[in-house]
Amino acid sequence: MATPVDSAEPPTLSSLQHRHLxxxxxxSADEIQLILATAREFRSVLDRRIRRxxxxxxxxxxxxxxxxxxxxxxxxGLASGRLSAETxxxxxxxxxxxxxxxxxxxxxxIEAMKVDMVVIRxxxxxxxxxxSRCTNSxxxxxxxxxxxxxxxxxxxxxxxxxxxxxxxxxxxxxxxxITHSRVARSNINGLTALGANVxxxxxxxxxxxxxxxxxxxxxxxxxxxxEGCDVAMALRIQLERQDExxxxxLREYHTRFGITRDHLTRHPDLLIMHPGPVNRGVELESEVVxxxxxxxxxxxxxGVAVRMAVLYLLAPGSRTEHAGRTG
Amino acid sequence: MxxxxxxxxxxxxxxxxxDPEPGTRxxxxxxxxxxxxxxxxxxxxxxxxxxxxxxxRLIAPGWMDMHVHFREPGYEHKETxxxxxxxxxxxxxxxxxxxxxxxxxxxxxxxxxxxLERAAPTPVDVxxxxxxxxxxxxxxxxxxxxxxxxxxxxFSDDGSPVQHAGLMRRAxxxxxxxxxxxxxxxEELTLNPHGHMHEGVVSSRxxxxxxxxxxxxxxxxxxxxxxxxxxxxxxxxxxxxxxAVELVRRAKAExxxxxxxxxxxxxxxxxxxxxxxxFSTHTKMHPPLRTDDDVAALKEGLRDGxxxxxxxxxxxxxxxEKEVEFAAAPFGILGLETAWGLIGRELIAxxxxxxxxxxxKLTVAPRQILRLPMPALDEGAPATxxxxxxxTRWTFTAAHIRSKSENTPFVGDxxxxxxxxxxxxxxxxxxxxx
Numbered sequence: 001m002a003t004p005v006d007s008a009e010p011p012t013l014s015s016l017q018h019r020h021l022x023x024x025x026x027x028s029a030d031e032i033q034l035i036l037a038t039a040r041e042f043r044s045v046l047d048r049r050i051r052r053x054x055x056x057x058x059x060x061x062x063x064x065x066x067x068x069x070x071x072x073x074x075x076x077g078l079a080s081g082r083l084s085a086e087t088x089x090x091x092x093x094x095x096x097x098x099x100x101x102x103x104x105x106x107x108x109x110i111e112a113m114k115v116d117m118v119v120i121r122x123x124x125x126x127x128x129x130x131x132s133r134c135t136n137s138x139x140x141x142x143x144x145x146x147x148x149x150x151x152x153x154x155x156x157x158x159x160x161x162x163x164x165x166x167x168x169x170x171x172x173x174x175x176x177x178i179t180h181s182r183v184a185r186s187n188i189n190g191l192t193a194l195g196a197n198v199x200x201x202x203x204x205x206x207x208x209x210x211x212x213x214x215x216x217x218x219x220x221x222x223x224x225x226x227e228g229c230d231v232a233m234a235l236r237i238q239l240e241r242q243d244e245x246x247x248x249x250l251r252e253y254h255t256r257f258g259i260t261r262d263h264l265t266r267h268p269d270l271l272i273m274h275p276g277p278v279n280r281g282v283e284l285e286s287e288v289v290x291x292x293x294x295x296x297x298x299x300x301x302x303g304v305a306v307r308m309a310v311l312y313l314l315a316p317g318s319r320t321e322h323a324g325r326t327g
Numbered sequence: 328m329x330x331x332x333x334x335x336x337x338x339x340x341x342x343x344x345x346d347p348e349p350g351t352r353x354x355x356x357x358x359x360x361x362x363x364x365x366x367x368x369x370x371x372x373x374x375x376x377x378x379x380x381x382x383x384r385l386i387a388p389g390w391m392d393m394h395v396h397f398r399e400p401g402y403e404h405k406e407t408x409x410x411x412x413x414x415x416x417x418x419x420x421x422x423x424x425x426x427x428x429x430x431x432x433x434x435x436x437x438x439x440x441x442x443l444e445r446a447a448p449t450p451v452d453v454x455x456x457x458x459x460x461x462x463x464x465x466x467x468x469x470x471x472x473x474x475x476x477x478x479x480x481x482f483s484d485d486g487s488p489v490q491h492a493g494l495m496r497r498a499x500x501x502x503x504x505x506x507x508x509x510x511x512x513x514e515e516l517t518l519n520p521h522g523h524m525h526e527g528v529v530s531s532r533x534x535x536x537x538x539x540x541x542x543x544x545x546x547x548x549x550x551x552x553x554x555x556x557x558x559x560x561x562x563x564x565x566x567x568x569x570x571a572v573e574l575v576r577r578a579k580a581e582x583x584x585x586x587x588x589x590x591x592x593x594x595x596x597x598x599x600x601x602x603x604x605x606f607s608t609h610t611k612m613h614p615p616l617r618t619d620d621d622v623a624a625l626k627e628g629l630r631d632g633x634x635x636x637x638x639x640x641x642x643x644x645x646x647x648e649k650e651v652e653f654a655a656a657p658f659g660i661l662g663l664e665t666a667w668g669l670i671g672r673e674l675i676a677x678x679x680x681x682x683x684x685x686x687x688k689l690t691v692a693p694r695q696i697l698r699l700p701m702p703a704l705d706e707g708a709p710a711t712x713x714x715x716x717x718x719t720r721w722t723f724t725a726a727h728i729r730s731k732s733e734n735t736p737f738v739g740d741x742x743x744x745x746x747x748x749x750x751x752x753x754x755x756x757x758x759x760x761x
Contacts, residue, residue: 022605025532103652124652125535126606133605134650145654146534185534208531244520 011037016313020139022128023148024189032190036158038309039302043158045082046305056085059315062115063089064107065142066122071276071300072142072152076119079307085315088115103127104134111135116316120144138314146180152275153186155306157194159299160231163271167194173225174198175257176235176283177206177246183275184235188214201225202235202257205246222257226267233273234259234283250282260285264293271295334753336360338373339714342381346704347388347687357386359710362753367706379748379757381714387686388702389421389711389751392663393693394510394564394588394638397423397453399445400438401430406643408442410731411663412449414641416756417729418663419713419746420689422452423641424697427463428485434458434469436477443478450754452711454480454697459498459509463487468498475505480697483510483564486613486658490516492549499559508560508586508696511550513571514614518542523654525598525615533602535653538615540568547571551578554585562696563587565640567614569624576633586696588636589625591662591669596736597622601653608649608656609736612642626679629688636692637685639666643732661735664727667715668742675717676743682717710750717744 011034018027045053061080065073073089080087090110107118117138120128125147132139143149157167164170172191178184178200191198198216200207201224212218219225226232237253247253258281264270272284272294280286288294339357344367346352356371357364366373397411406414408425415423425442427433433442439455446453457479458469464487471482482502488511489495498509519542524530526537547563551574554561563575566587578585597618600610610616628634639662649656670689674680680688694701702711723737748757 102647102650103655104650122652124654125533127652129605130652146536148534180534182534185532209526209537210528211531213528214532 019314020128020132021150021310021314022132022139022141024150024153024186024193025148027190027193029193029195032154032157032193035154035306035309035313036161038313039154039158039305042308042312043302043305045308046301052082052084054084055312056080056083056315059085059117059317060115061085061087061117061119061311062110062137063087063119064110064121065089065091066103066120066127067143069121069143071303072121075300075303076142076307078304080311082304083308083311085311088113103130107131107135111137117311117314138316140310140314143182146182146185148186149182150186150190151303151307151310152183153190154310155299155303156187156233156273156275157190158302158306159273159295162298163295164230167191167196170196170231171229172196172198172231172233173201173229174233174235175201175222175225175259177237177241178202178211178235179206179208180238180241181235187233188216192216199225199229203247203253206241222259226263226270229267229270231271231273232259233275235275236277237279237282250279254282258283258285259288261287261291264288264291273299276300334362335755336376337750337755338371338376338378339381339386340371340378342384342386342714344704345385345387345683345686347683348691348701350683350687357712359750362710364704364706364708364710367704384714384716384747385682387713387715388690388704389749390419390686390689390713391422391424391693392418392420392639392641392666392689393424393636393697394590395423395425395641395663396428396643396659397425398429398643400441404645405648406731408445408453409449410729411641411643412446412451412453414661414663414728414730415451416749417727417746417758418666419715419749420451420663421702421711421713421749421751422454424454424456424480424693426456426483426485427458432458432463433479434461434463436470436473439474439477439479450749450751450756452751454478454699456481456483456510458482459484459489460494465489465491465494468494468501471501472505475507480699481508481510481562483512486512488512488514488516488546492553495550496553496557499553499557499561503557503559506698508562510562510564511546512564513543513546513550513566515542515545515549518545522615523611524601525617527598527618529598529602535601538613540570540617540621543568543614544570544574547574551583551585555581555583558584560584560586565590565593565614565638566625566628566634567593567617567621569621572624572628572633576628576631579633586635587628587633588638588693589629589634590638590640591666591673592660593617594622594625594673595669600736604736606653607736608651608653609660609734611653611656611658612640612660613658626674629674630679635688636696637666637670637688638693639663641730643730644734645732646734649734659734661728661730661732664729665723665735665737665742667744667746668721668723669737671717671744672742712750713746714748714750715744715746719743719745721745
């Protein structure tokens, strides 16, 4: 196992160049480092007895979740609470169109109640981009279809940074259903921006065509993906993909792409991550989930810190100090 | 746009007549009286007949767009036959063929007659394309002969492509008896369960469910075999991929009765537009915007004659329908107003097609496919004319839109070539305010 070193370097930027967090693909390495450095400071807040700072007093955050979510919603709620922001939450699953009110109308109504920031989770890729055009609020993408989940990637990257000195040359393998994974895409964007080598592994039926153009290596053999790998990130397999004919059975998936204790034995430095929720016995053998080299729960803790950092850096108060930023 | 009183006499002075077949030009004034070409000569003096200066303008037989959606009956909030005809006239089109995905669909003779009746007072000839199957449901043949007698010029189930190979066989057999084409929106739907954009590098990067070119190509391959077997004429609607062009090219070489059309937006935009516009729903159409390689192949297909006709797939949707998240938005954009300027920019200005070739694909080709007579430029013929130029560079703005809807990605684009006026059905419509 690599030496646990906090690879915190002083950030070269003091503010973000973006008004929204829609996607990591447009964020520079310096901006990502600034978020990580800020998150590390907030991480220390989470270890105090009173886990609350007055930083965002007077700021109102609307959590708009159009898709079921447990941990991301809780994590954003805790993050804004610990920054003393006021939070309103809104959950509606299914297509907003079928319910009679458009996303635009919903968002504009919530904004009319004087909201500063909107955290949105939606099944349609690009829904946060659309909102950024039809409202004046700061938009934070909490997952849009299979497109992006930038705060998840940032928390993954923060977690990795607690174990490795640098991202340059770090080998990360993402294993599973890449086609339907916003987590994979945001991690690819963030990790490659920081200089890491990313390998994707999964059944060919779950590997998007031409994904190599994102600067990644692709393999359909788990052994190949784990060879020389520092971190393996397993992705959740949705059972309904079986009905779509993308894989024959969970059993067969596990035999080809499930990470087992045996893999941990053969790769003694390998760390295991998973964005959750885990299907025990599918992506990861159950014992792997509980293994000391599985850092899944650190990911969850870091999620709150990263979301505090993102809210803090994008909050309207800090925006006026750094005018002229683009979306 | 001015829409002068019915049957105005006009003298078009100083223009150049362009006859796409055989492709000749001649300087001539054209005098129109009572909706008829009264005189074609070098210098006409017609007394007090209003004179329109056509210097630097070309006068061609009226253009035809063989693929539009005028939404009436059923979706009048998007477009009506009247507003669609207004957009057509502004775009230089005297003639269109409209698709049957209305509500009710154009699947019975009374709907065909309703459309003809609604189109009668407009300056545009609107030819209904009727459904292949009852209810456009893909199960049983509609009454094709009755529909044809009522005025339908072709048969298509439009966006619900005929999936059942057996039904398509019978449709081709039956329609060959009527000497009318079957137009298929080429798509094997099981290869596209829920896509929103072209499946490729960009969709992979964006995590948007893709529509593979394969879905189009597999269906074209099937229909080529069915057309070869039955002798029925199959027409490929809005061809969009390089491989599809190659399939049609080979089938034509083998003598299969197949024709094809391409939409102007498929020549002007690629899938990357979805990303660069931040998922603008004005980049969402069906077939989707493809890749640079596909665009190059479509242009080559036009040049070598594999693709017969240029069209628009003019597909109006109300703003409230398009101002939604990408996955929820309906497919399609406007096309009539921007068609000629895009043809100028993408095909004529770069030297891929001559003006004559482009006009042929807007006049002779669609009418041959649909067995419609070509308007003549001769004295004594009814005046069905488009007056235009192929060189003016202009910026398209929302103010140029004449459709009831506004869903176009081309606002702000520079276009090359401007339609100026049409004369048709005794009506003279100019674009002076453009």
